[in-house]
Amino acid sequence: xxxxxxxxxxxxxxxxxxxxxxxxxxxxxxxxxxxxxxxxxxxxxxxxxxxxxxxxxxxxxxxxxxxxxxxxxxxxxxxxxxxxxxxxxxxxxxxxxxxxxxxxxxxxxxxxxxxxxxxxxxxxxxxxxxxxxxxxxxxxxxxxxxxxxxxxxxxxxxxxxxxxxxxxxxxxxxxxxxxxxxxxxxxxxxxxxxxxxxxxxxxxxxxxxxxxxxxxxxxxxxxxxxxxxxxxxxxxxxxxxxxxxxxxxxxxxxxxxxxxxxxxx
Amino acid sequence: xxxxxxxxxxxxxxxxxxxxxxxxxxxxxxxxxxxxxxxxxxxxxxxxxxxxxxxxxxxxxxxxxxxxxxxxxxxxxxxxxxxxxxxxxxxxxxxxxxxxxxxxxxxxxxxxxxxxxxxxxxxxxxxxxxxxxxxxxxxxxxxxxxxxxxxxxxxxxxxxxxxxxxxxxxxxxxxxxxxxxxxxxxxxxxxxxxxxxxxxxxxxxxxxxxxxxxxxxxxxxxxxxxxxxxxxxxxxxxxxxxxxxxxxxxxxxxxxxxxxxxxxxxxxxxxxxxxxxxxxxxxxxxxxxxxxxxxxxxxxxxxxxxxxxxxxxxxxxxxxxxxxxxxxxxxxxxxxxxxxxxxxxxxxxxxxxxxxxxxxxxxxxxxxxxxxxxxxx
Numbered sequence: 001x002x003x004x005x006x007x008x009x010x011x012x013x014x015x016x017x018x019x020x021x022x023x024x025x026x027x028x029x030x031x032x033x034x035x036x037x038x039x040x041x042x043x044x045x046x047x048x049x050x051x052x053x054x055x056x057x058x059x060x061x062x063x064x065x066x067x068x069x070x071x072x073x074x075x076x077x078x079x080x081x082x083x084x085x086x087x088x089x090x091x092x093x094x095x096x097x098x099x100x101x102x103x104x105x106x107x108x109x110x111x112x113x114x115x116x117x118x119x120x121x122x123x124x125x126x127x128x129x130x131x132x133x134x135x136x137x138x139x140x141x142x143x144x145x146x147x148x149x150x151x152x153x154x155x156x157x158x159x160x161x162x163x164x165x166x167x168x169x170x171x172x173x174x175x176x177x178x179x180x181x182x183x184x185x186x187x188x189x190x191x192x193x194x195x196x197x198x199x200x201x202x203x204x205x206x207x208x209x210x211x212x213x214x215x216x217x218x219x220x221x222x223x224x225x226x227x228x229x230x231x232x233x234x235x236x237x238x239x240x241x242x243x244x245x246x247x248x249x250x251x252x253x254x255x256x257x258x259x260x261x262x263x264x265x
Numbered sequence: 266x267x268x269x270x271x272x273x274x275x276x277x278x279x280x281x282x283x284x285x286x287x288x289x290x291x292x293x294x295x296x297x298x299x300x301x302x303x304x305x306x307x308x309x310x311x312x313x314x315x316x317x318x319x320x321x322x323x324x325x326x327x328x329x330x331x332x333x334x335x336x337x338x339x340x341x342x343x344x345x346x347x348x349x350x351x352x353x354x355x356x357x358x359x360x361x362x363x364x365x366x367x368x369x370x371x372x373x374x375x376x377x378x379x380x381x382x383x384x385x386x387x388x389x390x391x392x393x394x395x396x397x398x399x400x401x402x403x404x405x406x407x408x409x410x411x412x413x414x415x416x417x418x419x420x421x422x423x424x425x426x427x428x429x430x431x432x433x434x435x436x437x438x439x440x441x442x443x444x445x446x447x448x449x450x451x452x453x454x455x456x457x458x459x460x461x462x463x464x465x466x467x468x469x470x471x472x473x474x475x476x477x478x479x480x481x482x483x484x485x486x487x488x489x490x491x492x493x494x495x496x497x498x499x500x501x502x503x504x505x506x507x508x509x510x511x512x513x514x515x516x517x518x519x520x521x522x523x524x525x526x527x528x529x530x531x532x533x534x535x536x537x538x539x540x541x542x543x544x545x546x547x548x549x550x551x552x553x554x555x556x557x558x559x560x561x562x563x564x565x566x567x568x569x570x571x572x573x574x575x576x577x578x579x580x581x582x583x584x585x586x587x588x589x590x591x592x593x594x595x596x597x598x599x600x601x602x603x604x605x606x607x608x609x610x611x612x613x614x615x616x617x618x619x620x621x622x623x624x625x626x627x628x629x630x631x632x633x634x635x636x637x638x639x640x641x642x
Contacts, residue, residue, distance in 0.1 A: 162354040165321050168341040169348045170368035170413065180367075184358045 024242055031235035041229075050232045058231040064221035065237055067133070068202055071217065075140035076197040082141070083148025084190055088182065090149070091156040092164075108146045116143065117210030124211060131213030139211050140204065144197035151196065155189025195248065202241070270345070271332025272297050273318070273421050273453055278327035280313050287313040289477035290327070295470070297420075300447050300454045302468035304461060306500070306635070310477040311457045315423050318455065319348045331420050342371070347414035348423040352430055353406050355398035361385070361409055362394040368417040384416045387446070404435045411443075415450060424456040428463060440466045461501045465489070473497050475635065489546075493535045495626055498544050500635035505550075505596050509543040509625065517620060523589040527565050528620040540628035547597040549622040552583055552608055553615050560617035567616050569596070574610045581606055585616055593632075 004011070034047040055062040089095070090102060108116060117139070124135050163185070167177040183190075205219040212220060222234055273295040280288040288310040295301045303311040316322040318329055320341030329337040336344050347368070356364050366381045374380070385391050388408040398406055407427060414422055427443070428436045444467045447454045458464050464471050465485040473480045473488060473496070481488055481497045492498040495506065509520040509527065517528045520543055527543055534541070551560045555568060569587040572595060583598040590596075598616060600606060608614055 160352075160354060162350050162352070163356060165319075165341070166348070166350055166354040166356070167367070169319055169321070169346075170417070171342045171371040172367070173340070173342050176371060181356060 027235050027242070028239045030232060031239045033232050033235070035229075035232060037229075050236045054233045054236045058225070058233040060216065061218075061221055061225075061231065061233055061237070064216045064218045067215060068218035071133070071136055071140055072198045072202040075137055075144055075201045076194050078137075078141045079144035079148050079197045080190060080194045083145050083193060084152050084186065086145070087149045087152035087156055088178070091153055092161070105146050105149050108143045109150070113204075113206040117207040120207065121210040131211055132215045135211040135213065136208050136215060136217065139207050140201040143204075143207065144200055147196050147200065148193040151193040152186060152189050155186050159185055199245070270297070270420050272330075273455070274328075274330040275314070275318075276328040276330060278314065278317065278329065279325045280310070280317060280322060281325045286477050288317070288324075291474075291477075291479050293472055293479065293482065295421075295453060295455060297453055298451050299469045300444065300456065300467055302456045302458060302464035302471045303474055304458055304464040304471050304500075305474035305480075306459055309474040311459075311474050312425060314474075315348075315425055315455065315457045318421065319346055319423050320344050321348075345420040346423060347417050347419040347421075348425065349407075349410045349414050349427045351425045351427070353398075353410040355406055355409055355413070357398055360395050360397055361390060361401070364398065364409055365413045365416055367413065372417075380416055384412045387415075388412045403431055404439065407431060407439060411446070415446070415452070418450075419452060421453045421455060424454060426458055427456070428458075428460075436463070443467060465501070473500060475500075490622075491533055491624055492544070493626070494634070495542060495630040495632055496635035498624070498626065498635070499633065503547055503597065504544045505547060505594075506542040506544050506626070506632045507594050507596075508591065508628070509541045511539045511541060511625075518625065520625060523587070525567055525587075527623065529623045529625050530621055533621070533623065534625040536625065536627035538627050538629070541625040542628055542630070542632060544624045544626060545618055545622055547582070548580070548599040548601075550596070550598045550616050550618045552585070552598045552600055552606075553617075554607055555613040555615050557607075557615060560615070563617045564620045565618050565623060567596070569614060569616065571608055571610050571612050571614055574606075574608070576602075578602070583608065583614075585614060 029043065030041070031050055032046050032048070033043050034045040034049065035042075036044050050057075086101075086105070090098060120135075120139050120142075121131075123129075124131060129135060159182075163181055164177050167181045168174075172180060203219055205223060208217055209220060209223075216224070218237065222230065225231060225234065275291055275293045275295075277290045277292060278288055279286070279290050291310075291314065303314060305311045313322060317324050317337070320336070320339060320343075324337050327337065328335045331345065336346070356367065359367070362381055362385070365384055366377050369377045369380060381394075382391070385394055388411060390405060390408055390412070393401060393405065398409065401409065407430075410427070424443075428439050431439060440463055443454075443456075447467075456464070456468060468485065470482065471485055471488055472482045475496050481493045488497055489501050492501065492504070495504075498504040498506065507522045507527075509522045511518055511534075512521050512526075513519045514531065516531055518531055518534050520527045520529060520541060522543055529543070545565075551563070552571075553560060560566075567585075567587050569585045571583055572586050573582075573584040575582050580599045580601055583600065585596045585598060587594070587596060596616060
């Protein structure tokens, strides 16, 4: 009884975590499944085939993954560069329209994705812009931008402006100050903004679905095949994404801990 | 940039933030190679003045001259001026060596290694070159900040409350250290502080600032011995200020203080008004029993009663009430503890001081201006 009272928070915490991770475990388990028919979600037979040959058996999937990776990478790079510069301008300079810019950046985060997707579609159609890879890319950069600006701004807010003033005082011009002082100190914020952008872009379905034309991304492929039974290779991609993300987080923790240890020494 | 050199002159320098006038048309001449202090309470405009010289704040009007060059509109990185920031602003991601080398690298100087090593040994931090700033103590960080600025051999080094974050003992030590380094390198130091003792210990010349204006400019001794305003009289040390009226003027000015006659040398009377504050520092006054006439030769004398006597080690402090004086005109007397004092609380006493230790200020000024204790109440 006493033991339970002492550890109740830990127990409840573990239960909640377990509950949250059940879907992930199911995905990982099903990635080793060899189903008898396309329509079954039961675990029939264990196999490594899905991991060894993810592209065979589900021919349309790998091109879709490639499209998603490509869009994810390009929109991450675009949104991170633009967003970092915007955050810097919003924090370090005074200019006309600054308040409006802050508000407009917040809007994509606040408005429902369905609204965003459909209004973008209206925009592209009325401008007779052909739907496809480029419209998806533009849409992704647009909504990732807000998250990058918010993340980088938070990092900038915690940075003493006197560091930049000190650099200018020590003969660094504006560009050198940004390159040598601001950018290195912002790097952790920029990195987390980039990771966030990539995952937002990689798994976006609603906005993408409105603006994709005939281009198929990985989430759209999954949605499409879900009607007929999801091939186990989809679970391989899902598990791989999860494991990569986990590896990045663990790596980040290790590097952070090592840095702190070096500083404490 | 290298040809700019000479005295630093601020000419009608002014800075407004909206309706607020932070610096109100000040004129200051700071001779090349001197140690100059801008002293004043927080919000007096001293830091704004410093930031304008550094180029981190653009003046609303006026000139900042080094020699004959007006640098007021130059970018900070184009001025032969470096700053030691309050709380140092060391670059946290660079090690000590790279922090100190930063200015040299930006200017493309060749022998970075030799100069950095020489500078690190000047501030006794050779062993710490590869540490990060966060691994150093406050005092060590302070020395890195100094080295990082000094290595550039600026025409003027600006110090913004550089010792504020250090504890008292370390601060004393750094005051002497800074003074030594300044004498050694011969660079003009402009030091901003609210600590009057710090300013007086280090500076050749002090400008006392208040509400955006320079109250008085002079050597520490000048300011202390012969203050020209009540603000200076109270902000630097303590002063007794008594209501007086000028009766006659000559080499010595005769002033009546509630029926008592006080003499003041004409050179120490800062006003032509008849109504004055008569000032005398507490430690200039001798206190003795009423029957003791040993100090009669000094010239100025009052008779009163000791209200309070407190022993504080180096000195004994008395508060003396003089019959006929106002309630807030009780006189403070500090007596060095050389001999045991003959005077106790409640005794009738004779207090005496030399006329040349007396000063007179315009009675229109607030008697409590710059009095840290009175303003806190």
